[in-house]
Amino acid sequence: MLLKLDNVSVQFNERKILDRLDLSVARGEFVVIIGDNGAGKSTLFNVIAGQENPTSGRVVRNFLKITRVMQDPRVGTLGNMTVKENLAFAYKRESRRGWRPCINKDRISMFREKLKILNMNLEDKLNDTVQTLSGGQRQALAFAMAVLVDYDIILLDEVTAALNPESASNLMELINRTVRIDQKTCLMITHNPAHEKYGDRVLKLENGRLYDAGPIKKVK
Ligand SMILES: Nc1ncnc2c1ncn2[C@@H]1O[C@H](COP(=O)(O)OP(=O)(O)OP(=O)(O)O)[C@@H](O)[C@H]1O
Numbered sequence: 001m002l003l004k005l006d007n008v009s010v011q012f013n014e015r016k017i018l019d020r021l022d023l024s025v026a027r028g029e030f031v032v033i034i035g036d037n038g039a040g041k042s043t044l045f046n047v048i049a050g051q052e053n054p055t056s057g058r059v060v061r062n063f064l065k066i067t068r069v070m071q072d073p074r075v076g077t078l079g080n081m082t083v084k085e086n087l088a089f090a091y092k093r094e095s096r097r098g099w100r101p102c103i104n105k106d107r108i109s110m111f112r113e114k115l116k117i118l119n120m121n122l123e124d125k126l127n128d129t130v131q132t133l134s135g136g137q138r139q140a141l142a143f144a145m146a147v148l149v150d151y152d153i154i155l156l157d158e159v160t161a162a163l164n165p166e167s168a169s170n171l172m173e174l175i176n177r178t179v180r181i182d183q184k185t186c187l188m189i190t191h192n193p194a195h196e197k198y199g200d201r202v203l204k205l206e207n208g209r210l211y212d213a214g215p216i217k218k219v220k
């Protein structure tokens with residue numbers, strides 16, 4: 001197993017958000033997670049990413065690198081920097097060296113290629129400040145930044161929520177191709193039933209636990 005949660009509980013004040021939750025994810029699996037607003041889905045991702053400590057229970061991480069697209073793209077991107085500076089920052093995230101030296105001609109053309117495949121005209125906005133982008137463009141940029149570095153597992157938290165239906169299905173196709181071709185492990189939270197089919201399985205978070213949400217029609 002690449003990831004295993006064993007009897008994990010998270011309690012905020014008196015409220016149990018996760019309640020003795022179990023989850024096992026194998027390498028290369030694409031798991032879709034659904035559930036009502038406030039069910040604890042983002043909290044679950046915080047626990048998996050190590051940003052929230054469980055009140056009790058155990059998290060086993062058999063991977064080195066995790067990458068994540070936050071539910072709020074303002075958290076995952078730097079608003080007062082340009083698109084290319086954000087990409088350079090993401091690219092250099094793991095390095096001790098600064099990100100500025102990586103803004104050279106070759107890198108910029110690499111960034112432009114990565115943006116082009118998003119189909120959101122971001123390749124023409126490399127010098128624009130990120131806070132001037134639309135919410136959807138910013139969400140797409142956050143995805144491009146998350147997959148710029150090598151990773152074993154990716155957590156996607158409602159990444160298509162701010163997009164119009166056409167852009168949402170374009171980004172969803174791109175996500176599917178990206179994680180399937182590279183055989184990455186992916187956990188994706190969505191409120192869009194049309195996107196459940198991308199998962200190998202769909203789990204519903206309810207009353208602090210994950211339940212199998214039944215058979216799905218798969219796409220590959
Ligand atoms: N750090 C925190 N301190 C106190 N309460 C919190 C904290 N983080 C989350 N909560 C509460 O835990 C509950 C679950 O929140 P969470 O963000 O995980 O839900 P969610 O399933 O992601 O919802 P949504 O679909 O709306 O994004 C909410 O009631 C929220 O207010």
Ligand SMILES: [Mg+2]
Pocket residue numbers: 041042043071157
């Ligand atoms: Mg959430």
